[in-house]
Amino acid sequence: MGIGMCGPVLIGHGTKAQKDHFLPRILSGEDYWCQGYSEPDAGSDLARLQMTAVEDGDDLICNGRKIWTTHGHAANWIFCLVRTAREEIPQKGITFLLIDMRTPGIETRPIWFISGEGVQSEIFFSDVRVPKANVVGRIDDGWTVAKYLLLFERGGSVAAPGLKASHCRLIETARATDDGNGHPLISFPDVRARLAQLAAEVANLEAIELRVMSALSAGQGPGPESSMQKTLNTELSQKITHMAMELAGVYAAPFQPHATEIGGRVQIDRAGGDHVAAGPASAWSATTRYFNDRAASIYAGTNEIQRNIMAKAILKI
Ligand SMILES: Cc1cc2nc3c(=O)[nH]c(=O)nc-3n(C[C@H](O)[C@H](O)[C@H](O)COP(=O)(O)OP(=O)(O)OC[C@H]3O[C@@H](n4cnc5c(N)ncnc54)[C@H](O)[C@@H]3O)c2cc1C
Numbered sequence: 001m002g003i004g005m006c007g008p009v010l011i012g013h014g015t016k017a018q019k020d021h022f023l024p025r026i027l028s029g030e031d032y033w034c035q036g037y038s039e040p041d042a043g044s045d046l047a048r049l050q051m052t053a054v055e056d057g058d059d060l061i062c063n064g065r066k067i068w069t070t071h072g073h074a075a076n077w078i079f080c081l082v083r084t085a086r087e088e089i090p091q092k093g094i095t096f097l098l099i100d101m102r103t104p105g106i107e108t109r110p111i112w113f114i115s116g117e118g119v120q121s122e123i124f125f126s127d128v129r130v131p132k133a134n135v136v137g138r139i140d141d142g143w144t145v146a147k148y149l150l151l152f153e154r155g156g157s158v159a160a161p162g163l164k165a166s167h168c169r170l171i172e173t174a175r176a177t178d179d180g181n182g183h184p185l186i187s188f189p190d191v192r193a194r195l196a197q198l199a200a201e202v203a204n205l206e207a208i209e210l211r212v213m214s215a216l217s218a219g220q221g222p223g224p225e226s227s228m229q230k231t232l233n234t235e236l237s238q239k240i241t242h243m244a245m246e247l248a249g250v251y252a253a254p255f256q257p258h259a260t261e262i263g264g265r266v267q268i269d270r271a272g273g274d275h276v277a278a279g280p281a282s283a284w285s286a287t288t289r290y291f292n293d294r295a296a297s298i299y300a301g302t303n304e305i306q307r308n309i310m311a312k313a314i315l316k317i
Pocket residue numbers: 034035036037038039040042043044045067068069070071120295298299300301302303304305308
């Protein structure tokens with residue numbers, strides 16, 4: 001979230017001092033960022049956010065709660081949206097603020113997922129003092145900065161290479177599993193047809209992503225197409241993880257997160273890591289990946305919300 005989101009926002013909206021200080025530390029990995037947008041009553045309707053920041057001399061005093069914060073337990077910095085004023089239009093009076101997670105008054109609690117992961121957190125802020133120098137953009141005018149960041153969150157990177165790797169795993173599983181009568185699943189025409197269809201969809205996504213990357217490297221922003229990218233890549237990923245479960249068959253039934261790779265996309269608690277895994281290696285993570293991927297159409301703004309944005313910004317409906 002440092003390289004993919006905070007960095008681009010600082011380049012686009014930060015002061016020289018903020019760029020000089022934070023950008024090298026993002027690149028070196030010295031600072032590891034998380035995103036404090038969502039709150040218990042502000043998800044799709046993000047402008048309803050309630051976490052407050054009250055001016056006190058050169059500082060802002062923050063109180064409130066963020067939820068679903070990915071990597072909140074590991075990050076040493078968080079970029080937050082806070083309410084600095086109450087206006088008739090809720091998008092006004094929001095400020096984009098960089099907060100050092102080591103500041104007194106911050107408590108992080110993990111949220112455990114069905115996939116076995118605990119990488120999302122709930123974060124509580126009690127009288128947390130943050131220098132005004134950490135405001136990106138202007139006080140009360142953070143909505144523009146927040147929306148700019150979302151373009152990069154949804155469309156500033158590529159998913160096709162990862163999906164290609166997942167597709168290769170599908171083929172390996174289809175070769176390694178059979179129908180119970182010794183016929184490998186890859187030999188069935190409907191399995192082959194579905195694999196071919198998914199390969200075509202990955203190639204299609206790759207073409208779109210290359211176009212967006214080309215625009216980015218020419219200095220343009222990701223634009224509203226980022227909503228299309230996010231929707232396509234998450235729904236395609238869900239189709240792939242769904243098929244992986246079907247191909248894994250009986251091997252998907254034993255939930256075996258201990259067999260999932262360390263440092264892979266699915267992070268797990270490896271307590272009891274000496275278990276013997278069942279089934280072909282390509283199928284070991286099918287269940288954890290499937291469960292993890294259910295969230296893909298929710299995070300970074302749900303796919304329903306992305307369709308609303310596409311209808312408005314691209315189709316002009
Ligand atoms: C795994 C995971 C990681 C996340 N990581 C982060 C993070 O790091 N930082 C962060 O700030 N947030 C994070 N989030 C939060 C995420 O952005 C929100 O969950 C998301 O925006 C949806 O908000 P909500 O959960 O409050 O659902 P709601 O907004 O309550 O939505 C509930 C349902 O109603 C639908 N809906 C709501 N409004 C509309 C509408 N206008 N039109 C059509 N349908 C609508 C939604 O599509 C959804 O299906 C994460 C969430 C998950 C699941």
